[in-house]
Amino acid sequence: MATAVPVDVTERETYLNSGYGIKSWLLTRDHKRIAILYLLSVTLFFFIGGFFALLIRLELLTPAGDLVQSDTYNKLFTMHGQVMVFFFLIPAVPAVLGNFLIPIMIGARDLAFPRINLLSWYLYIAGGLLMVYTILAGGVDTGWTFYTPLSTEFLKTDVITAAIAIFIAGFSSILTGLNFIVTIHRMRAPGMTWDRLPLFVWSHYATSIIQVLGTPVVAITLVLVALERLLHLGIFNPALGGDPLLFQHLFWFYSHPAVYIMILPGMGIVSEIVCCFSRKRIFGYKAMALAVLAIAVLGFLVWAHHMFVAGISVYSALVFSLLSYFVAVPSAVKVFNWTSTMYKGSITYQTPMLYAFGFIGLFTIGGLTGLFLACLGIDVHVTDTYFVVAHFHYVMVGGMVLAYLAGLHFWWPKITGRMYPEGWGKLAALIVFIGFNLTFFPQFILGYMGMPRRYHAYPAEFQVLNVLSTAGATILAVGYLLPMVYFVWSIRYGKPAPANPWNAAGLEWQVPSPPPTSNFEEQPIVTWEAYNYEELGEIPDQQEVPVGH
Amino acid sequence: MATNEAAAIVPHEEPNPALLHHFVTEEQQKNAASLGMWLFLAQEVMFFGGMFCAYLVYRYKYFGDFGSASQTLNIWYGAINTAVLLCSSLTVVLAVRAAQLNKRKALTMWLVFTILLGLVFLGVKGIEYKEKFENHHVPGPSFAYHGTVPSHPDQQVNPRHAEIYFSLYFAMTGMHALHMIIGVGLFGTLAVWAWRGKYSANYYTPIENAGLYWHFVDIVWIYLFPLLYLIDRHR
Numbered sequence: 158m159a160t161a162v163p164v165d166v167t168e169r170e171t172y173l174n175s176g177y178g179i180k181s182w183l184l185t186r187d188h189k190r191i192a193i194l195y196l197l198s199v200t201l202f203f204f205i206g207g208f209f210a211l212l213i214r215l216e217l218l219t220p221a222g223d224l225v226q227s228d229t230y231n232k233l234f235t236m237h238g239q240v241m242v243f244f245f246l247i248p249a250v251p252a253v254l255g256n257f258l259i260p261i262m263i264g265a266r267d268l269a270f271p272r273i274n275l276l277s278w279y280l281y282i283a284g285g286l287l288m289v290y291t292i293l294a295g296g297v298d299t300g301w302t303f304y305t306p307l308s309t310e311f312l313k314t315d316v317i318t319a320a321i322a323i324f325i326a327g328f329s330s331i332l333t334g335l336n337f338i339v340t341i342h343r344m345r346a347p348g349m350t351w352d353r354l355p356l357f358v359w360s361h362y363a364t365s366i367i368q369v370l371g372t373p374v375v376a377i378t379l380v381l382v383a384l385e386r387l388l389h390l391g392i393f394n395p396a397l398g399g400d401p402l403l404f405q406h407l408f409w410f411y412s413h414p415a416v417y418i419m420i421l422p423g424m425g426i427v428s429e430i431v432c433c434f435s436r437k438r439i440f441g442y443k444a445m446a447l448a449v450l451a452i453a454v455l456g457f458l459v460w461a462h463h464m465f466v467a468g469i470s471v472y473s474a475l476v477f478s479l480l481s482y483f484v485a486v487p488s489a490v491k492v493f494n495w496t497s498t499m500y501k502g503s504i505t506y507q508t509p510m511l512y513a514f515g516f517i518g519l520f521t522i523g524g525l526t527g528l529f530l531a532c533l534g535i536d537v538h539v540t541d542t543y544f545v546v547a548h549f550h551y552v553m554v555g556g557m558v559l560a561y562l563a564g565l566h567f568w569w570p571k572i573t574g575r576m577y578p579e580g581w582g583k584l585a586a587l588i589v590f591i592g593f594n595l596t597f598f599p600q601f602i603l604g605y606m607g608m609p610r611r612y613h614a615y616p617a618e619f620q621v622l623n624v625l626s627t628a629g630a631t632i633l634a635v636g637y638l639l640p641m642v643y644f645v646w647s648i649r650y651g652k653p654a655p656a657n658p659w660n661a662a663g664l665e666w667q668v669p670s671p672p673p674t675s676n677f678e679e680q681p682i683v684t685w686e687a688y689n690y691e692e693l694g695e696i697p698d699q700q701e702v703p704v705g706h
Numbered sequence: 707m708a709t710n711e712a713a714a715i716v717p718h719e720e721p722n723p724a725l726l727h728h729f730v731t732e733e734q735q736k737n738a739a740s741l742g743m744w745l746f747l748a749q750e751v752m753f754f755g756g757m758f759c760a761y762l763v764y765r766y767k768y769f770g771d772f773g774s775a776s777q778t779l780n781i782w783y784g785a786i787n788t789a790v791l792l793c794s795s796l797t798v799v800l801a802v803r804a805a806q807l808n809k810r811k812a813l814t815m816w817l818v819f820t821i822l823l824g825l826v827f828l829g830v831k832g833i834e835y836k837e838k839f840e841n842h843h844v845p846g847p848s849f850a851y852h853g854t855v856p857s858h859p860d861q862q863v864n865p866r867h868a869e870i871y872f873s874l875y876f877a878m879t880g881m882h883a884l885h886m887i888i889g890v891g892l893f894g895t896l897a898v899w900a901w902r903g904k905y906s907a908n909y910y911t912p913i914e915n916a917g918l919y920w921h922f923v924d925i926v927w928i929y930l931f932p933l934l935y936l937i938d939r940h941r
Contacts (some may be wrong), residue, residue: 338745
């Protein structure tokens, strides 16, 4: 088996040097190259969405509306939400890291449907371009949720193009999920049984189920919204006999599970990293695998907790409240088992592990405040306040984005064949953690004090906390830009990476860095359990690459 | 066990040209394609499910209005189309069987029959749509509806509620027709390739998968027909 021989990167055939022309990238069917295409495109959309976030925070620096007025502000938070949710949070981890790693982790040469994989990227780009067009043509102001009849009757902006953009991106997501499920079922190497799968693969399996079964519902709902707007139908319009609550039910039937599309792959990343940097087998492998499946299934049964004050019956609200509490059980299993994995482990504090620590803590806060919101009484008090905003940013940013950064650092040597500068990595992780908490913790207090979301102006007594939040956002922006800089720097100047810089378990570390186009020269046969760290020993001493090398 | 599976990966002496590079065996490739199609159909069920859910809500809410609006549909068009679609499902099955038996001409013929039946369905649907236009039953500014609730003949139907019925009628049958058009295009391509001899008993996965898709489209209609045409015909 081809193991840790760091050959000169320029001589060995890798997926990166197998072709250089633009066609070799745009027509590639190699899952690794498609992952790189996704990496570049989701990063672009992350910074577009982040730009809107910065404008929002700048406006909220003062109580008065001085930077923008309410119409523009409505567009800012709408486009921040739509770009971030549909063009970054949902595709990022599966389409970049999942795409790159799943076939290698299970010992396959590619995903089951390489052409469909490329098609997914083109659909994503088509949806993305339409979204960019919508932004340039004046933007939308529906809120990311497209609530009717506001979106279908009253607004004058380009709602239809935004809906079509998200519809198209949705099919990209469906096809990615479909590809992953088939790949995981049918492409595993001999010996790679279901109970030897890395938890990263398990979590993508659970994610894919949601993508395949949830996304089409929001797709058809957006079609109906577009038709209703175009032809003045009344399906969701109360003035014409329609029911706006039906829209909300259909929308959240996808959009609540969508939150788990964002967080489950992150949980997979954290499981890999916690084991590697604790040098221990995962605590409770089966419980961990079942927990992600349980979250995926329960996620389909809790959507109406977004509608407690929208006019649903008290009895159904009670049921949805109870079911929402159930999600806490598998979520707690995850957190407790990561903690137990670390117990008495030989923990080292490399950058990916720092992000993983951040994930566990912030996800716990995000999850626990979710229980506040599942509670009917408290929800009435904090609905549509900054408490909700802070809660879901703790899950989406503190959870998903930190996990994504953790995964990017952990597998960067594998993807590019270069080490990132460890010192800068740790510094950026620290800045992101501080910046994130400074941005969003004050918003819990603001929300509890009663500051509503989606307003550009607010009473003067909220200003101190808002200034703290805006200051935090600035620090967070620095924390995001730093990895951009040193990742790009490392591609040229980083130390060449060995096949297994972390001495980690998993098939992906047994192929060279970067991997050859066919992943494996010969079909691997798996005879070991996942996370067999007691057989692997310590992490080799990484010489710190001096900054400015 | 591991050694047996390892032995299975040694390449065949004459590999099937249809075997793609990233699959180890033909069986693996076939199973992958089949599972992929079933998952796609699961996705389709959820896609149509959104509209069926909306139908259910409004059928419950505007029970009498839906019954009245349903009576304006021509039951014969619906019945003929149901029969046409069921026959087309049979021709698809016969096409798959012909492929399994290496009968190239029969395969092409059954595919062409399927296409023709699909076109008959779409033609009848077109006639129905035309009548709706003429009767002002297309939702929008020119929509007009006069009728009484079947169970309470003294009670006028609210045209807004009838309009929702017709909105759902056009959304559901329109989305179904779109799937039919895609299916006809799909079978057109397959028929050309089948004629050129691309498929054989060794490789007919695309025929089988297109057949699965067609059966799904058929099943959607099996639900649409009673929900749209038959809900108030018992009197």
